[in-house]
Amino acid sequence: MTGNTRGCVTPIAxxxxxxxxxxxxxxxxxxxxxxxxxxxxxxxxxxxxxxGATLHYAVQxxxxxxxxxxxxxxxxxxxxxxIAPNAGVRAKPIGQLGTHVILATDExxxxxxxxxxxxxxxxxxxxxxxxxxxxxxxxxxKTASCIDNKELADPGIVWKPETATLEIHWLTxxxxxxxxxxxxxx
Amino acid sequence: MAALLITSxxxxxxxxxxxxxxxxxxxxxxxxxxxxxxKLTWDWKLSWGTFTKQGKEIIATSNLWDAQSVLFQTxxxxxxTNLGGQxxxxxxxxxxTNSVTVKIIGTNPTPAAILAFLAAQPDSRGFDAILQHxxxxxxxNAQGDPIKSFDNGFGICQLTSPAPTYEQVWNWKxxxxxxxxxxATKRASANAYLSQSGRAxxxxxxxxxxxxxxxGGAYHTWNGKAWVRPTTILCDSQxxxxxxxxxxxxNTGKTEAQLRARDKGTYGSPSSPHDWQYSGVCYAxxxxx
Numbered sequence: 001m002t003g004n005t006r007g008c009v010t011p012i013a014x015x016x017x018x019x020x021x022x023x024x025x026x027x028x029x030x031x032x033x034x035x036x037x038x039x040x041x042x043x044x045x046x047x048x049x050x051x052g053a054t055l056h057y058a059v060q061x062x063x064x065x066x067x068x069x070x071x072x073x074x075x076x077x078x079x080x081x082x083i084a085p086n087a088g089v090r091a092k093p094i095g096q097l098g099t100h101v102i103l104a105t106d107e108x109x110x111x112x113x114x115x116x117x118x119x120x121x122x123x124x125x126x127x128x129x130x131x132x133x134x135x136x137x138x139x140x141x142k143t144a145s146c147i148d149n150k151e152l153a154d155p156g157i158v159w160k161p162e163t164a165t166l167e168i169h170w171l172t173x174x175x176x177x178x179x180x181x182x183x184x185x186x
Numbered sequence: 187m188a189a190l191l192i193t194s195x196x197x198x199x200x201x202x203x204x205x206x207x208x209x210x211x212x213x214x215x216x217x218x219x220x221x222x223x224x225k226l227t228w229d230w231k232l233s234w235g236t237f238t239k240q241g242k243e244i245i246a247t248s249n250l251w252d253a254q255s256v257l258f259q260t261x262x263x264x265x266x267t268n269l270g271g272q273x274x275x276x277x278x279x280x281x282x283t284n285s286v287t288v289k290i291i292g293t294n295p296t297p298a299a300i301l302a303f304l305a306a307q308p309d310s311r312g313f314d315a316i317l318q319h320x321x322x323x324x325x326x327n328a329q330g331d332p333i334k335s336f337d338n339g340f341g342i343c344q345l346t347s348p349a350p351t352y353e354q355v356w357n358w359k360x361x362x363x364x365x366x367x368x369x370a371t372k373r374a375s376a377n378a379y380l381s382q383s384g385r386a387x388x389x390x391x392x393x394x395x396x397x398x399x400x401x402g403g404a405y406h407t408w409n410g411k412a413w414v415r416p417t418t419i420l421c422d423s424q425x426x427x428x429x430x431x432x433x434x435x436x437n438t439g440k441t442e443a444q445l446r447a448r449d450k451g452t453y454g455s456p457s458s459p460h461d462w463q464y465s466g467v468c469y470a471x472x473x474x475x
Contacts, residue, residue: 122402
């Protein structure tokens with residue numbers, strides 16, 4: 001669902017309570033929960049991580065970054081031409097594997113075209129980060145795009161920590177990935 | 187030998203594309219008289235903004251006729267059809283070189299003609315409403331140039347991405363075809379979304395879903411039995427596509443009037459923090475009623 005992709009999220013013991021700043025990250029309590037996440041306009045967003053660190057997302061001049069504090073490691077996130085100039089960002093936790101592999105989405109307003117095309121649209125990326133030895137990204141895929149006509153079907157993104165399995169339910173197919181303890185995605 | 191001149195048209199002549207659109211016959215005439223084996227080279231360049239197209243043609247005499255008092259170069263008939271702007275033609279031959287620049291401008295079709303054209307295109311329902319709402323049904327400005335927006339959107343459909351061709355910028359029918367192609371992707375997405383898991387939907391729901399997606403996001407939600415409009419979106423009926431997510435505690439329990447009074451001052455600065463949102467649902471409601 002473009003601009004309204006659901007993440008089917010398994011509750012995370014401490015992570016969901018560590019959301020920083022003014023963001024309302026309503027972690028969905030169960031797969032299939034239809035509750036919409038409140039939309040806020042933000043120029044940056046921060047996720048609290050299980051280790052006690054925080055992952056800070058920001059966009060400047062069209063370049064999205066994620067920075068881990070307190071380590072200070074900054075990672076340039078690969079977005080694309082579809083995100084709006086001066087876009088805000090909204091991050092959302094999807095799951096974790098151990099304490100050092102993080103799954104999260106980052107979402108941006110679409111770059112609008114003429115005749116209000118995609119003015120209300122969003123571009124969303126799902127990423128897997130490993131925090132060791134330093135913050136790095138091991139996987140990314142675009143999960144929603146008004147510009148590129150990408151969207152997920154119910155139940156969207158499903159993370160099963162017990163089997164370290166990530167399911168992405170597209171309208172036309174479901175893709176399943178296994179994630180190693182070091183963050184490698186197969 | 188007399189100096190080679192383009193004798194017609196005069197410099198800065200303005201040629202007008204009809205509202206059909208049909209391109210004017212633009213025929214360049216020189217004063218050349220060629221002997222056997224002599225030739226004229228005609229170079230032409232048509233440009234408008236960053237769009238350019240150019241070509242060259244060589245006309246030579248043959249042994250069957252060795253002279254002609256005037257020679258022509260005609261640039262319509264598929265050469266510059268669908269294009270407009272500044273046209274410069276240069277002729278080079280035994281008498282030297284000469285060039286002339288003329289201008290080609292457009293004529294707006296009537297709204298009725300636009301809608302009639304759209305109605306004849308397959309799967310255009312819904313896009314006609316978008317076009318009427320968004321474009322003002324104009325393709326050319328008062329000077330006869332295609333409308334261009336600040337973000338390089340061109341023509342009646344304000345085509346931006348994918349970047350329009352020169353032809354789509356100047357031919358309003360090709361421009362609409364470009365917009366309709368974009369709408370077709372939304373319609374296809376809408377169809378895939380609504381038909382997931384074998385769910386049933388109506389043609390009206392398909393159109394509403396496609397129009398919503400044009401602006402962004404899905405319109406309908408599945409209530410377990412049918413596709414329905416989400417009850418969690420409240421729209422500002424005085425705007426085109428601004429609404430509120432009623433699951434946001436800041437908005438819950440408030441009326442449209444209360445939310446509008448609170449937020450309308452921030453509509454003009456969407457990058458500042460706010461609790462309203464651009465909503466494809468509100469967009470579709472606004473456009474389709």
